[in-house]
Amino acid sequence: GSFVFYKTESRRDYEAKVNLKATCVNVKSGLECPTDVCPPESHPRENLLVVFLRDGNMLILCANSEDEALAWKLTLMEAKINPVSVLTYNPYDDTYQTIPINSHNAVYIMPSTGSGEDPLVSK
Numbered sequence: 672g673s674f675v676f677y678k679t680e681s682r683r684d685y686e687a688k689v690n691l692k693a694t695c696v697n698v699k700s701g702l703e704c705p706t707d708v709c710p711p712e713s714h715p716r717e718n719l720l721v722v723f724l725r726d727g728n729m730l731i732l733c734a735n736s737e738d739e740a741l742a743w744k745l746t747l748m749e750a751k752i753n754p755v756s757v758l759t760y761n762p763y764d765d766t767y768q769t770i771p772i773n774s775h776n777a778v779y780i781m782p783s784t785g786s787g788e789d790p791l792v793s794k
Contacts, residue, residue: 672750674722674730689722689730691751697723698751700744701737705729720744 674689689695699705701717710719710733717737722730734740 674747674750687730689724691747694725695722695747695751696725698744698747699723700734700740720747722747 672691674691674695675685676687678684678686698720700720704716704719704721708719708721708729708731710716714733715737718734718740720732720734720740720743722732724730732743734743
């Protein structure tokens with residue numbers, strides 16, 4: 672899987688794309704992160720997420736909470752190992768079908784809307 676982040680929320684131009692299978696060596700979150708990596712002001716160290724890349728660089732991210740940082744860590748590690756797919760529901764026969772993500776599909780994961788659920792939008 673790939674990890675893509677964009678310059679703006681419009682998602683027209685991406686800032687960087689990291690092929691997790693090819694370049695990700697490890698992912699650490701919270702207090703596992705190197706001590707020389709500091710979170711942004713007003714965020715605790717527990718919210719940090721560091722992606723270690725094969726070329727020696729690090730992708731440093733900050734989540735909204737310690738739980739969210741751990742969830743991102745597990746998600747990135749899973750994407751590194753397994754290809755991503757989307758389940759779609761077929762109401763006519765009450766079954767779910769797996770649709771693999773390819774160059775014609777994209778999955779966007781957006782921050783919580785405050786309703787208690789994180790929306791998943793597939794295009």
